[in-house]
Amino acid sequence: QKEVEQDPGPLSVPEGAIVSLNCTYSNSAFQYFMWYRQYSRKGPELLMYTYSSGNKEDGRFTAQVDKSSKYISLFIRDSQPSDSATYLCAMSGRKDQFYFGTGTSLTVIP
Amino acid sequence: KAGVTQTPRYLIKTRGQQVTLSCSPISGHRSVSWYQQTPGQGLQFLFEYFSETQRNKGNFPGRFSGRQFSNSRSEMNVSTLELGDSALYLCASSLAPGSQETQYFGPGTRLLVL
Numbered sequence: 001q002k003e004v005e006q007d008p009g010p011l012s013v014p015e016g017a018i019v020s021l022n023c024t025y026s027n028s029a030f031q032y033f034m035w036y037r038q039y040s041r042k043g044p045e046l047l048m049y050t051y052s053s054g055n056k057e058d059g060r061f062t063a064q065v066d067k068s069s070k071y072i073s074l075f076i077r078d079s080q081p082s083d084s085a086t087y088l089c090a091m092s093g094r095k096d097q098f099y100f101g102t103g104t105s106l107t108v109i110p
Numbered sequence: 111k112a113g114v115t116q117t118p119r120y121l122i123k124t125r126g127q128q129v130t131l132s133c134s135p136i137s138g139h140r141s142v143s144w145y146q147q148t149p150g151q152g153l154q155f156l157f158e159y160f161s162e163t164q165r166n167k168g169n170f171p172g173r174f175s176g177r178q179f180s181n182s183r184s185e186m187n188v189s190t191l192e193l194g195d196s197a198l199y200l201c202a203s204s205l206a207p208g209s210q211e212t213q214y215f216g217p218g219t220r221l222l223v224l
Contacts, residue, residue: 006152034210043114043200043215044153088153095208096166100145102152 003027006089006101015110019076023089023101026070032095033065035074036088038103044088048074079108112137114203114216122222128189131219135182135203139212141165142184144176147198147218156199159184160207188221196223 006023013019021035031052036044048063050056056063062075072091076083086103115134123129135142144156155168159178176186182203188195198220204213 032210041217043202043217045215046211046213049211090153090210092210095210097155097158097168098210099155100153102150 001026003099004089004091004101007104008102010105010107012107012109013079015079015081015108017079017108019079019083019106019108021074021076021087021089021104021106023072023091024070025072025091025099027091027093027099028067028070029093030070030091030099031067032092032098033063033072034090034098035061035063036090037083038086038088040085047087081108081110084108114201114214116199116201116216116219118219119217120220120222122224123191124224125191125193127191128187129191129221130185130187131199131201131221133184133186133201133203133216135184135201136214139203139205139214140182141204141207141209142178142182143202143204143213144184144186145200145202146170147200148196153200156186158207165207191223193223196221 035048038044053067060077064073088103089101090098092098141160143158158166162178173189178184198218200218202215
């Protein structure tokens with residue numbers, strides 16, 4: 001069983017929709033959680049970084065962590081065509097090594 | 111400020127050969143991590159270097175090695191290439207180990223092994 005599971009999609013939504021991206025994990029020691037966005041032919045860029053449980057909001061992006069369910073989510077409000085990319089979740093217990101999901105491909109249709 | 115640079119951007123090699131990839135971190139960043147990205151496995155951690163010392167290593171065979179120089183630039187080497195080594199190799203730099211919130215990735219080197 002992989003440490004981190006992420007639905008690869010692809011996910012296709014109309015512009016302006018709310019997007020929900022999710023990851024599940026098996027290691028209860030994970031307490032650092034990150035979301036990255038990766039455009040084609042580019043390296044990943046950090047979107048959100050959270051510690052432990054709870055919500056964190058940054059503009060149109062909201063990250064949620066539910067440690068009891070071992071489930072994390074990234075919500076994108078008012079999605080734009082420029083949000084079309086692959087979204088990767090990553091997590092770690094002691095910040096010495098991060099485990100990544102395989103990524104969810106998102107397309108926002110104008 | 112210049113971002114993380116990786117050279118070369120693309121490489122084609124044949125089985126059994128070896129390859130060296132280079133990474134120049136963001137100025138002031140002293141920690142460099144390497145990752146392998148494939149469609150099936152996603153991003154997998156290879157190793158992390160700080161102050162010319164390997165701090166952490168992922169679950170990869172000894173054919174994968176790396177080093178870091180005094181100016182924080184890093185190289186990784188893969189010997190005796192196998193078809194399964196075809197992947198995007200990403201380098202990421204951060205201010206220090208454990209400061210992933212400051213981590214930036216380079217564009218990657220795409221390696222194709224024939």
